[in-house]
Amino acid sequence: MIKKEDYKLGFLQRNSSKIFNLTVYSILIILSSPIVLAYAWLFMRSFSTGMKHGFIPIGLTFNNWRFMWEQISGLPNVWHVTLNTIVLGGSVAGVVLLVSSMAGFALSRFTFKGQGKLLLLILMLHAFPTVSLMVAIFYILRITHLLNSLLGVILLRASMDIPWATWVIKGFYDGIPREIEWAGAIDGYSRIAVWRKVLLPMVKPGLIVIGVFEFLSGWSEFIFITTFIFSNKWWTLSQYTYTALGGYRFADYGLLTAISVWYILPVTVLFIFANKYMTQMSLGGIKG
């Protein structure tokens, strides 16, 4: 018979799962600390006159935000630039939604020659790094007169994301039972009408995810703007922030952080209110 005292457990053994958890959390907190500290600094710094020991904010001020009502040397009007950024984000979302919802429907609901190959091509393009084609894309935008125009960047950014969006929305279409479509057909709808009136409302969750993600994709676009846009009439916030970074790096953190906080506002909103979806949708869209 085993008596109680025969199998005394040591402190470490009794608390092994607690100690394990404590260790895991500590490591995760240490590893993630640069992210947390950097974003915390970004927000705090934008509202303060300076930082004690580099990190503790002193003196609340809105002077850093003066770019919203004053002219900053070397930078165009921020409201105009913000409007351009909204147009870019909104148009990219619009184009991607239109093209991918049509293509996804065709790929999910029809059988035609070359379908399998087309699907593979779409997947392959999703993984293909566009930045390697910049030289030739510059040439193509030039001969189509799309250089120095937001339309060029909109079409380009949208094209980069359409393979991903088509693949995602096709998955949503695939999940809808065929019977629902037949019911529509029996009611006398054509295939297009069935698509518009029956299927599209049913894939709405997918459309919302793609729409939000594509808005952010256009909103954040940098390389295409800085390479293919020459006049500050068509600047977006990425070029605005980049130019500010060039002029004031290491010099005026107040201004730079305030501009940055303004720029990442939509990302912040998404992070706070919809972070559950954020992880799900971010992966497919951007390449590591």
Place this chain on the structure above:
Amino acid sequence: MDKKTKLKSFNKSLPWILLLPLIALVLMFYISPIVITVPLSFTNMGLSFKWMFVGLENFRNIPRDPIIPQIIRNTFVYVFTTLIVFNFGMAVLLSLLTTSISDKWGGFFRTLWMLPRITPSVVYGLLWLWIFDPSKNGLLNIILSLLGMPSQDVFHHNPMLLIVFANGFVGASMGMMIFSAAIKAIPVEYYRAAMVDGVGWFTIVRKITLPLIRWHLLFITAYETLSLFTSYQYILIITNGGPINRTNVWALYTYQTAFSNFKFGYGAALSLVLVGVGVIAGLLYIRNIHIESTSNALEI
């Protein structure tokens, strides 16, 4: 043609009509650029945009270019350091740790690590410029001074470190998400059996978890190597290859050749390597989708 056959042929061409915008954009921004890059690389096209064919001259110039050996060295250091430490190493560590605690908190940490990925790249660049700010105001130097150590000027003494960290904190999240999903898909019975045998966390990781996700590990390693090779956005923002080309890599040098020096022909020749890498990445990707592993990450 009567009405019925007309409708039938319309229905037959309907999928192609629906696919038309997709195909047009793919032709314009993927297929044509790939095709054009090849003849372009045999010209000395500059700002005049004249097609002046010069044969193999651009390719002969690559090994003669005095900066190329340094570029190649930097590219290897950048790709493999970032890959080993972050895109693979940190990704494995984060996925193992976040799947060892409650789903709620594991998910929280994973979301946190997605933040760099969805942050506009210019703002993200600013964060790293601050972290490695050579003055006393940067995060690294604040921490060092708290520990009583002298300030570091990473920006001038070891700029590649800055680049590796900035890219790594973005790059780790892709592997992290894919590995975490794969780990969560491992049947819980395996772990129970191991627990009955009384083995510890490290043994479980080494004998069960890692062997079972080995295809994912392999895929991410290969895919991330290729994608790091073609990425230059954060380097462009943070150091633009400097100081004096010490952080310049093949992809960035290609970009600068074309868009800072306006040598489009030579730039196209340099970018052919990247196009090759891109095609391999694409093939690898579809191959992997075929063995179904990343499909769960893709399908939301």
